[in-house]
Amino acid sequence: MRIVVAMRQLADLVEELxxxxxxxxxxxxxxxxxxxxxxxxxxxxxxTLKDELGATVTVVALDEPDVDQTxxxxxxxxxxxxxxxxxxxxxxxxRSRERAxxxxxxxxxxxxxxxxxxxxxxxxxxGQLAGILGSLLEVPHAAVVVGVEGSDxxxxxxxxxxxxxxxxxxxxxxxxxxxxxxxxxxxxxxISRIRQAMQTGEISEHEVELSDASAQVKVRRLxxxxxxxxxxxxxxxxxKEVAAEIIEIIKSKGLV
Amino acid sequence: xxxxxxxxxxxVAGEVPDxxxxxxGKGRELSDGFSGELALVLAGEPSPQNLFGxxxxxxxxxxxEAGYCAPQWEMSLGEVIRSAHPKxxxxxxxxxxxxxxxxxxxxxxxxxxxxxxxxxxxGGSLVVTSQLYGGKLLSEVEIxxxxxxxxxxxxxxxxxxxxxxxxxxxxxxDVGGSLSSAKGIAIELREPDSSGxxxxxAPLLVSVGRGIGSKENVELVAELxxxxxxxxxxxxxxxxxxxxxxxxxxxxxGKKVKPTVYLAFGISGAPEHLEGMRSADVIIACxxxxxxxxxxxxxxxxxxxxxxxxPELTDQxxx
Numbered sequence: 397m398r399i400v401v402a403m404r405q406l407a408d409l410v411e412e413l414x415x416x417x418x419x420x421x422x423x424x425x426x427x428x429x430x431x432x433x434x435x436x437x438x439x440x441x442x443x444t445l446k447d448e449l450g451a452t453v454t455v456v457a458l459d460e461p462d463v464d465q466t467x468x469x470x471x472x473x474x475x476x477x478x479x480x481x482x483x484x485x486x487x488x489x490x491r492s493r494e495r496a497x498x499x500x501x502x503x504x505x506x507x508x509x510x511x512x513x514x515x516x517x518x519x520x521x522x523g524q525l526a527g528i529l530g531s532l533l534e535v536p537h538a539a540v541v542v543g544v545e546g547s548d549x550x551x552x553x554x555x556x557x558x559x560x561x562x563x564x565x566x567x568x569x570x571x572x573x574x575x576x577x578x579x580x581x582x583x584x585x586x587i588s589r590i591r592q593a594m595q596t597g598e599i600s601e602h603e604v605e606l607s608d609a610s611a612q613v614k615v616r617r618l619x620x621x622x623x624x625x626x627x628x629x630x631x632x633x634x635x636k637e638v639a640a641e642i643i644e645i646i647k648s649k650g651l652v
Numbered sequence: 653x654x655x656x657x658x659x660x661x662x663x664v665a666g667e668v669p670d671x672x673x674x675x676x677g678k679g680r681e682l683s684d685g686f687s688g689e690l691a692l693v694l695a696g697e698p699s700p701q702n703l704f705g706x707x708x709x710x711x712x713x714x715x716x717e718a719g720y721c722a723p724q725w726e727m728s729l730g731e732v733i734r735s736a737h738p739k740x741x742x743x744x745x746x747x748x749x750x751x752x753x754x755x756x757x758x759x760x761x762x763x764x765x766x767x768x769x770x771x772x773x774x775g776g777s778l779v780v781t782s783q784l785y786g787g788k789l790l791s792e793v794e795i796x797x798x799x800x801x802x803x804x805x806x807x808x809x810x811x812x813x814x815x816x817x818x819x820x821x822x823x824x825x826d827v828g829g830s831l832s833s834a835k836g837i838a839i840e841l842r843e844p845d846s847s848g849x850x851x852x853x854a855p856l857l858v859s860v861g862r863g864i865g866s867k868e869n870v871e872l873v874a875e876l877x878x879x880x881x882x883x884x885x886x887x888x889x890x891x892x893x894x895x896x897x898x899x900x901x902x903x904x905x906g907k908k909v910k911p912t913v914y915l916a917f918g919i920s921g922a923p924e925h926l927e928g929m930r931s932a933d934v935i936i937a938c939x940x941x942x943x944x945x946x947x948x949x950x951x952x953x954x955x956x957x958x959x960x961x962x963p964e965l966t967d968q969x970x971x
Contacts, residue, residue, distance in 0.1 A: 407785070409785060409786055409788070409920075410941075412941075412943065413785055413788055413789060415789070422785075422789070433889070433892075434892075437892060492754065493754075493758070493764075496754075496758075515750065516750065518784060518785045518786050519784050519785060520766060521765065521766060521767070521782055521784060521791055521793070522754075522757075522763070522764050522765065522766065523753055523754030523757060523764040523766050523801075523803065524750050524753075524754055524766065525754075526751075526754075527750070527751055527752060527753065527754035527755040527758075528754035528755065528757075528758050530755060531726075531754065531755035531756075531758040531759055532758060535835070536722065536723040536834075536835040536836045537722060537723075537751070537755065538722040538723075538751060538836075539722075539747065539750045539751045540747040540750055540751070540905075552839070554842075555720070555722075555747055555751075556747060556905050557664055557665070557720060557746075557747050557841070558669070558746050558747060558904065558905055559844065559905075559907075559908075560843075560844025560845065560898070560906070560907070561664075561665055561841060561842070561843065561844060562841065562842040562844075563664065563719060563720035563721075563747070563838070563841055563842075564719070564838075564839040564840045564841070564842060565719065565720065565721040565722065565836055565837060565838050565839055566721075566836060566837050566839055567721075567722075567723065567835060567836040568835040568836060571835075574750065574751075576892065576905075577891070577892040577894070578894075580894055581867065581893050581894035581895070582893070612763075613763050613764070613765055613780075613793045613794075613795060614793060614794050614795075615791050615792070615793055616779075616792045616793065616794050617791070617792050618784070618789055618790070618791045618792075619789065619790055619792075620788065620789055620790070620943075621783075621787070621788075621789075621790050621945070621948075623948065627947060627948060628935075628937060628947045628948075628950035628951060628952055628953030629951065629952050629953070630947075630952075630953050630954065630955070631952055631953065631954045635956055635960040635961045635964040636964055636968075638954050638956055638961060638964075639961060639964040639965045639967075639968050640968060642915070642936055642952070642954075642965060643965065643968055643969060645913070645934065645936065645952060646856065646880075646913050646915075649855075649912050649913055649933070649934060650912075651855055651856045651880075651912060651913055652856070652880055652881075652969060
């Protein structure tokens with residue numbers, strides 16, 4: 397089985413995000429970029445399938461800040477090949493449609509059975525990658541996937557349908573899947589192994605030129621939500637004092 | 653009159669979710685703005701008690717298999733869209749929307765806005781507000797070419813307008829014949845796992861989020877939950893990382909809870925989570941980021957580090 401995992405970099409949500417001077421994007425200059433956590437789940441699912449069934453795993457990502465680190469880490473975790481797609485401006489917001497077009501351009505020259513990617517990313521304003529990519533490639537796709545079982549010509553996928561209900565279906569291969577959660581916690585690659593991958597591994601580069609950029613939604617402004625004014629009463633003091641106050645609140649409701 | 657707005661009913665297991673009525677209400681407003689009709693598309697036949705009176709037209713996709721298979725839904729909805737030619741398609745950010753909004757927009761060469769919380773007509777354009785970065789930022793987008801697909805966050809619109817009684821015109825689209833060429837089949841729907849912890853009945857919930865950092869650290873909050881004799885619940889990242897099993901999950905894709913007191917540790921308050929717990933009587937949130945969206949819905953908050961606060965709470969409750 398040949399598996400391609402599409403990964404991407406994303407502003408670290410733990411950080412405070414500022415809006416740029418034009419007010420149309422985040423200020424990318426001082427933000428830390430990390431790999432999208434759902435893509436990490438997609439990578440883990442691919443590596444699990446490799447362990448179970450035998451597969452080659454290729455990881456592909458656009459040129460975005462600190463992407464090399466993500467690609468070397470993928471090698472260290474067990475990916476067979478990592479590819480960086482160049483040709484995009486690494487310091488701008490690449491929308492989902494353009495991302496899908498760039499990946500589709502690369503995939504046109506690849507043969508694969510499964511393409512796995514994260515179910516969503518925190519900035520995918522114009523939609524989630526798996527559906528767009530599946531549609532561009534004209535192959536079946538499914539997202540919010542929490543289980544993947546492969547065979548030679550088909551893949552069985554389990555999707556979360558909300559409220560705990562699971563939908564099970566079988567798709568023809570090749571297929572594109574948006575992974576919500578892997579079978580297990582994404583594996584960890586020790587720094588030493590990542591260093592080793594940086595010395596012995598190689599990131600191959602593949603330039604993508606887009607001839608026809610599709611219509612994009614026009615962002616008029618990006619802004620932090622206004623406080624509704626309701627807001628929380630903030631408890632002040634030491635951990636000991638705040639803990640005592642919280643317990644008082646709970647007790648006042650007849651609990652604890 | 654032409655159909656200008658089409659609402660996709662995500663009634664996969666037969667039951668119509670609240671969000672469908674929210675979309676019908678908003679759809680009514682938008683279709684009136686276009687001076688066109690509002691349509692709803694449903695897999696299978698509607699129940700005679702519920703004909704979706706807010707809509708002018710009701711499309712039933714007949715011949716669908718039981719269960720859910722994304723390629724079949726994509727193919728069937730594609731046939732309805734080709735027949736109805738809507739300017740705007742409304743779906744939610746649930747599984748059907750995440751699966752198909754992007755694919756349908758691509759297929760019909762339309763634009764798509766996701767995580768939508770508001771949409772209004774301004775002249776001939778649609779001005780759409782979306783939640784990005786887990787609710788930390790909002791974006792305002794102008795759409796002036798159609799078709800447009802909007803994938804809407806549940807709970808964004810009132811549902812009462814969408815629940816009015818009436819009898820829309822009926823159109824049946826038989827998709828049964830073409831489904832055999834879909835590149836997938838539905839196998840089954842599995843009911844939620846009801847074993848293990850029940851977080852929906854407890855008056856007090858101790859909940860943990862991404863801020864806990866690792867599976868090992870979850871134990872710290874588990875000890876507090878035990879001392880308080882309350883179930884331990886969690887937000888989605890904790891479940892997705894495999895740090896706690898699925899029955900512990902609060903949120904859109906987990907369980908909706910309404911305890912008397914909800915204690916949230918290291919939970920930022922992404923829309924997915926807020927949908928599951930915002931109606932708790934008292935919400936107390938602990939997060940080191942003073943701007944975390946959770947503080948918008950919480951009644952009490954603290955920016956203390958949970959690693960300082962939780963052991964203190966456990967001590968005081970135990971003592």
